Amino acid sequence: MLIYPKHKATHKLQPANTAMLNESTSSHSTVEEIGRIARAVQPNPSRERSFIMVVTRNGHMSEHVMDYAVNVAHRLGYSILAVHVDTLPLFNRSRRSRLFAHAMQESMALFQEKAASNEVIVEHLGELGKIGHVIGRLCRAKKRIEFVAIDKGIRVEEAARHSPVPVFPVLTTQQGVFSKPHSLSSTKKGVFAMSTTSRKRHLKQCILFGALTSTLYGAVFAYQDLVMTYFTKGGVYAVLPVATVFAVSYFHGNFTGSFWSALGIEASKKKTATQVAPQPQTTDTVVAPRPDTRPRLQVNA
Amino acid sequence: MHGPIGEVIQFIDLNAYTITFLFIVGFIGGLVSGFIGSGGAFVLTPGMMSLGVPGTVAVASNMCHKFPKALVGAIKRYKYGQVDIKLGLIMGVFAEIGVQLGIMIQKAILDKWGQAGSNLYVSVIFVLVLVIVGSFVMRDAIKMKRAKMETDVGSTGLAQRLQKIELWPMMTMKTANLRISMWFLLPVALATGMLAATIAVGGFIGVPGMMYIIGVTSIVASATELVIAFVMGLGGTLIWAYYGMVDIRLVMIILAGSLFGVQLGAIGTTYVKDYMIKYVMATIMLIVAVSRLFALPKYLNELHLIAMNDTSVSIATKLSFGIMCLALLIGASIILANLFKARRLEKAAMLNV
Numbered sequence: 001m002l003i004y005p006k007h008k009a010t011h012k013l014q015p016a017n018t019a020m021l022n023e024s025t026s027s028h029s030t031v032e033e034i035g036r037i038a039r040a041v042q043p044n045p046s047r048e049r050s051f052i053m054v055v056t057r058n059g060h061m062s063e064h065v066m067d068y069a070v071n072v073a074h075r076l077g078y079s080i081l082a083v084h085v086d087t088l089p090l091f092n093r094s095r096r097s098r099l100f101a102h103a104m105q106e107s108m109a110l111f112q113e114k115a116a117s118n119e120v121i122v123e124h125l126g127e128l129g130k131i132g133h134v135i136g137r138l139c140r141a142k143k144r145i146e147f148v149a150i151d152k153g154i155r156v157e158e159a160a161r162h163s164p165v166p167v168f169p170v171l172t173t174q175q176g177v178f179s180k181p182h183s184l185s186s187t188k189k190g191v192f193a194m195s196t197t198s199r200k201r202h203l204k205q206c207i208l209f210g211a212l213t214s215t216l217y218g219a220v221f222a223y224q225d226l227v228m229t230y231f232t233k234g235g236v237y238a239v240l241p242v243a244t245v246f247a248v249s250y251f252h253g254n255f256t257g258s259f260w261s262a263l264g265i266e267a268s269k270k271k272t273a274t275q276v277a278p279q280p281q282t283t284d285t286v287v288a289p290r291p292d293t294r295p296r297l298q299v300n301a
Numbered sequence: 302m303h304g305p306i307g308e309v310i311q312f313i314d315l316n317a318y319t320i321t322f323l324f325i326v327g328f329i330g331g332l333v334s335g336f337i338g339s340g341g342a343f344v345l346t347p348g349m350m351s352l353g354v355p356g357t358v359a360v361a362s363n364m365c366h367k368f369p370k371a372l373v374g375a376i377k378r379y380k381y382g383q384v385d386i387k388l389g390l391i392m393g394v395f396a397e398i399g400v401q402l403g404i405m406i407q408k409a410i411l412d413k414w415g416q417a418g419s420n421l422y423v424s425v426i427f428v429l430v431l432v433i434v435g436s437f438v439m440r441d442a443i444k445m446k447r448a449k450m451e452t453d454v455g456s457t458g459l460a461q462r463l464q465k466i467e468l469w470p471m472m473t474m475k476t477a478n479l480r481i482s483m484w485f486l487l488p489v490a491l492a493t494g495m496l497a498a499t500i501a502v503g504g505f506i507g508v509p510g511m512m513y514i515i516g517v518t519s520i521v522a523s524a525t526e527l528v529i530a531f532v533m534g535l536g537g538t539l540i541w542a543y544y545g546m547v548d549i550r551l552v553m554i555i556l557a558g559s560l561f562g563v564q565l566g567a568i569g570t571t572y573v574k575d576y577m578i579k580y581v582m583a584t585i586m587l588i589v590a591v592s593r594l595f596a597l598p599k600y601l602n603e604l605h606l607i608a609m610n611d612t613s614v615s616i617a618t619k620l621s622f623g624i625m626c627l628a629l630l631i632g633a634s635i636i637l638a639n640l641f642k643a644r645r646l647e648k649a650a651m652l653n654v
Contacts, residue, residue, distance in 0.1 A: 217553060224550060228312060234545030241365060241547045242538060248556050249369030256560045257377065260568060267381055267571040268647060 049121075050144045051081045055159065056151035057131060059084070059103025064295040065151045065170045066111050070118050078146065079121040082111055083138065089128040101126070136162035170295050202261040209255035216251055220244070312548050313353050320554055322352065326626075327366070327558030329633045334559070335374045335566020336636050337582040338526030339504020341559065342367055343589060344625050346501055349551065351622065361541035362548045363501060366555040368534025370563050375527035377567040383520050385476035388511075389528025391483070392490040396503060396529050397536045399494020407498065417603035424600060427500050427593040434509050435586030441513075442579035460516025477517045477525070489514050490529070497533055504530065505586055512579075519578040520570060562633075569636050572643035581632050588628035595621035 054061065054069045061082065073080050084104045086097065108124050115122040127134045131154050139145050148167045150159050160167045220227055231240045260266070313319070326348055330341020342363055349359035378384050411419045468482035489510035497503030504526045511522035541547055570578065595617045601607045602614055 217557070220549065220553060227549060231547065231549045232312070232545040234543055237545070238539060238542030241542050241549045241552070242535075244549055245365060245369045245538075245552060245556065248553060249373050249560070252556060252560045253369075253373035253376070253564075256373075256564045259561070260564050265565070265568060265644070267568050268643065 048144075050076070050078045050146045051123075051142065052078050053081045053083060053135070053138065053142075053145045053148045054151070055083045055085060055131065055135060055148060055154065056107075057085050057087045057153050058151060059100050060107045061111065062151050062170075063110070065149060066114050068170045068295045069149055070114050070120050073115075073120045074118040079123065080111075080115060081123050081125065081138070081142065081145065082108065083125045083127055083134065085127045085129065085131055085134050087129070087131060132158050132162035135159050135167075136164070139164050199262060199264065202258045205258040206255060206262045209251050209258060213248070213251045213255045216247060312358065315550060315554075319352050322348070323551060323554045324558040326629075327555035328562040329629050330555075331370055331374075331559030331562025332566040332569075332636055333562075333581075333585065333629060333632045334370060334527070334530075335377070335563035336523070336569050337504065337578055337585070337632075338508050338523035339502050339530055340585060340632065341629060342501040344629050345555065347622055347625070354548070354551065357546050358548050358551075360501070361538075361544075361546035362551045362555070364534055364537040364541055365547045365549075365552045366559065368531050368538055369556055370559045371527045371530035371534055373560050374563040374567055375524065375531055377564055378524040378527065378570065381524075381567070381571055382476065383524035383570065384528060385474050385517070385521055385525045386528060387472070388474045388477055388486075388515075388517070389525040390532065391472070392486055392493065392507070392511075392525070393529040393532025395487055395490030396494035396497065396507070396533050399491035400498045400533055400537065401494075402491065403495035403498025406495070414604075417600050421597070421600040421604060423499055424593050424596050426496075428590050428597070430496060430500075430505060431586045431590035431593070434505060435583050435590060437513075438509050438579050439583035439587065442576045442583055445576035445579070457513050457516065460514060463514065464516055474517075477515075477521050479516055481515055485514060493529060494533060503533060505582075508582065519575050523570070523578050523582075565640070566636060569640040572647070573639045577635075577639055581635050584635065585628045585632040588631065589625055592621045592624035592628065595624065
């Protein structure tokens with residue numbers, strides 16, 4: 001069943017009812033013109049439209065969320081408001097926000113494409129701040145948001161606390177199935193998934209840290225006599241070699257890491273996820289039921 | 302100079318041969334460490350000494366290169382979700398105590414039987430531990446390979462029984478996915494530290510100990526060993542650096558190679574089947590054991606327990622070092638071969654989809 005956030009529960013209606021109310025109000029106000037009724041059913045850019053708000057905090061929205069939103073919007077005759085929320089606007093400001101913006105564009109292009117084939121209108125917003133606050137603010141600022149669908153990575157409690165309308169997380173048992181043909185690196189997470197040109201990024205990092213490493217090595221070996229005198233004095237001077245190797249492990253560690261990545265030698269995509277908790281092998285001969293791969297709605301708004 | 306030893310230490314001059322040698326050994330050692338959690342160190346100390354580096358400086362520099370390497374490897378493998386930090390830190394602290402114990406034992410032996418006696422003790426421990434543990438791990442790896450087990454269940458009978466014993470304080474390890482009393486971690490960690498103090502590679506006890514006594518999968522065990530190595534290495538380095546024994550130039554050259562290696566080794570673990578880690582580890586252990594066998598005559602000779610002429614002793618010593626290098630080379634080539642084979646297969650599979 002649908003459960004509403006307590007403080008708003010009395011003012012709001014269930015989505016199905018709202019949809020009906022929606023139609024009936026539009027028909028009330030347009031008794032004279034029958035043409036408008038048709039327009040209410042057709043998705044059009046009039047102000048009367050209802051919205052499904054789809055929220056993600058990732059650069060790339062999950063495709064099963066897009067698919068779900070598009071299908072539901074198509075059936076109900078709603079429009080979609082896609083919101084990308086950058087929850088860490090102050091973290092690593094320049095690079096991260098640039099990657100985020102780039103990923104957002106790619107993600108929206110895909111969403112628009114999916115929506116266009118179903119004749120659904122998608123509006124897009126990029127927001128900064130906490131998920132809950134953004135949802136709360138948008139629901140109040142924008143009219144007729146009927147419900148909110150959230151992508152993976154957002155806690156439903158956090159979204160529901162601030163939302164005046166129901167919130168649904170869209171889950172799927174097999175994420176890969178939906179994203180395979182487009183493959184926006186759904187296996188990766190967070191910041192690392194944001195750029196499609198990761199090879200180039202690794203190359204840049206490789207050059208940057210390579211330069212830093214060579215500077216460090218150059219400095220130590222150019223002044224070896226001085227370095228050796230102080231570094232082997234012992235006592236408090238023990239900090240010097242230890243600090244130096246920490247610096248080496250940071251600069252050179254990053255350099256070597258991006259070096260292999262730039263060469264395209266990276267971890268296996270298949271195994272990393274399953275390595276932590278390997279499933280014990282079942283020896284049953286009973287054929288396991290086929291996994292249900294449809295995206296599903298978890299109702300605990 | 303602070304310490305009394307500092308006065309007599311001669312730091313060597315570097316030349317192209319020294320640099321190339323250290324870089325390559327560093328790389329191969331790093332590759333093996335990234336993959337099985339430790340290794341490489343046992344070749345570096347005698348290797349540096351053969352270049353003319355004084356023994357203490359070789360040991361100190363080796364120790365100092367170990368912990369940044371372990372740090373980088375641990376971070377890399379943490380990204381793959383293979384490291385149990387809690388287990389690693391707890392065991393690292395106890396292993397540090399083990400190191401101090403090991404040093405005390407070494408000192409006692411040194412006082413009683415002199416340098417040759419101490420060397421003999423180290424070699425005997427080397428051979429005993431490596432042969433016993435190595436053959437056990439090898440047997441297990443072959444068994445797993447025969448049974449075609451894709452994943453490592455991790456729990457042997459012993460580990461399962463120990464995990465059932467509720468003895469305060471119980472500890473829950475999330476990544477390793479187990480709950481066990483601290484009293485069973487303690488001996489494994491102490492033994493790891495003592496072995497590290499004796500032969501510079503604690504992982505040869507630490508990783509099998511975690512796999513068979515605590516019940517961690519080989520992937521998590523080898524990754525967690527890197528955390529233990531980091532804690533032990535940092536502690537050891539601080540002590541050696543306090544006496545001014547660390548040659549930062551040697552350390553940096555070795556690190557230049559070994560960080561390349563450790564990254565590649567860590568990447569390798571994501572491609573191979575779990576028994577591969579055990580297999581590589583056992584192979585290296587057994588070959589190193591053979592190598593130490595050849596080192597024994599020298600010490601027995603010095604103690605006048607056997608009589609051998611100098612030429613055969615020097616041949617045996619050289620052979621010993623050669624076989625040790627071979628052990629690392631074989632380990633490294635198994636890792637690389639498997640890595641690239643698995644990559645090819647994965648690429649082919651992706652194209653077919």
